[in-house]
Amino acid sequence: MSLYDSSFPQMARMLGQVLVWLDKAEAYAQQKKFDPEVLLNVRLAPDQWPFRRQIQTLVHWPVRLGALLTGEEPSARESPEEETIAELRARIGKTLEQVKALKPEQLKGAEERTIPLFFLPGKGMNATDFVFQFALPNFYFHATTAYSILRHNGIDVGKADFIGSLDLRDM
Amino acid sequence: MSLYDSSFPQMARMLGQVLVWLDKAEAYAQQKKFDPEVLLNVRLAPDQWPFRRQIQTLVHWPVRLGALLTGEEPSARESPEEETIAELRARIGKTLEQVKALKPEQLKGAEERTIPLFFLPGKGMNATDFVFQFALPNFYFHATTAYSILRHNGIDVGKADFIGSLDLRDM
Numbered sequence: 005m006s007l008y009d010s011s012f013p014q015m016a017r018m019l020g021q022v023l024v025w026l027d028k029a030e031a032y033a034q035q036k037k038f039d040p041e042v043l044l045n046v047r048l049a050p051d052q053w054p055f056r057r058q059i060q061t062l063v064h065w066p067v068r069l070g071a072l073l074t075g076e077e078p079s080a081r082e083s084p085e086e087e088t089i090a091e092l093r094a095r096i097g098k099t100l101e102q103v104k105a106l107k108p109e110q111l112k113g114a115e116e117r118t119i120p121l122f123f124l125p126g127k128g129m130n131a132t133d134f135v136f137q138f139a140l141p142n143f144y145f146h147a148t149t150a151y152s153i154l155r156h157n158g159i160d161v162g163k164a165d166f167i168g169s170l171d172l173r174d175m
Numbered sequence: 176m177s178l179y180d181s182s183f184p185q186m187a188r189m190l191g192q193v194l195v196w197l198d199k200a201e202a203y204a205q206q207k208k209f210d211p212e213v214l215l216n217v218r219l220a221p222d223q224w225p226f227r228r229q230i231q232t233l234v235h236w237p238v239r240l241g242a243l244l245t246g247e248e249p250s251a252r253e254s255p256e257e258e259t260i261a262e263l264r265a266r267i268g269k270t271l272e273q274v275k276a277l278k279p280e281q282l283k284g285a286e287e288r289t290i291p292l293f294f295l296p297g298k299g300m301n302a303t304d305f306v307f308q309f310a311l312p313n314f315y316f317h318a319t320t321a322y323s324i325l326r327h328n329g330i331d332v333g334k335a336d337f338i339g340s341l342d343l344r345d346m
Contacts, residue, residue, distance in 0.1 A: 005176050005286070048327040127344065128344050128345075132180075141189070142334075145322075155220045163313075163316070171300060
């Protein structure tokens, strides 16, 4: 097991599920005759990021983590406030390609790195701690919050849409 | 890195944060003069589990995963509908003790196991896939949903309360 195995395949799997949630959101908007883009500005609390930014942050995580674990400077997260559902879908597609292009070999030795924390100058974390204590909890936090915003607004997403398909075996 | 390292320390860390959320929920209830137990039945959607059951499920995950990875029969999840905040706190304390008692050595060879899926008779998953595709996503799903229910109801929980303290290093 490696840092690669413990993060990228599952992050890609979750991003694939976001496309399913967007399908359901658009179908619901059509059925109820409202503009699906309205959902992009919905929040569960007034001081919380809206759906659009939850997705933007979620989609940026695998790219950012790939850069940090290979020692590159991570690109800044773009969060345009006018981004549409179609543009979010394209962003997900692009990230999925980037994850596919990242080879496990590129992360060899990543466990030995110290990852700098942009919000705590002069401080960093061991790469393994960074993945398990910070990257994955943040990733799932934004995934679940985005899902919850849709569910709270009547979209018929369920746990199976969150988890997605599983690699099964016969017992 | 092992299946133990990739799940139990972080699950315990998250359960410790739930106690912080409950502190904030009780303080807010006192300030606004409402019964904090009311929060236990709150949901973000009418067909979703309420806060109490989100926490019950979350707290049961480390116990269930510990049993599955060591080849024991997992105990059924108890979800009493009258469980109070004080009882949930006690349940968290008990689970934290169980996680502490589980030694990494007990999980040696766990990667080779096939974990049966109770909702798909005759089907199972490789233990590593089970942890990354099913156990951790479910765990974070219930953690974030519980957090979101509180946040949606005015409790001043923020991302730092979700993530908790980090193992930092000087750069």
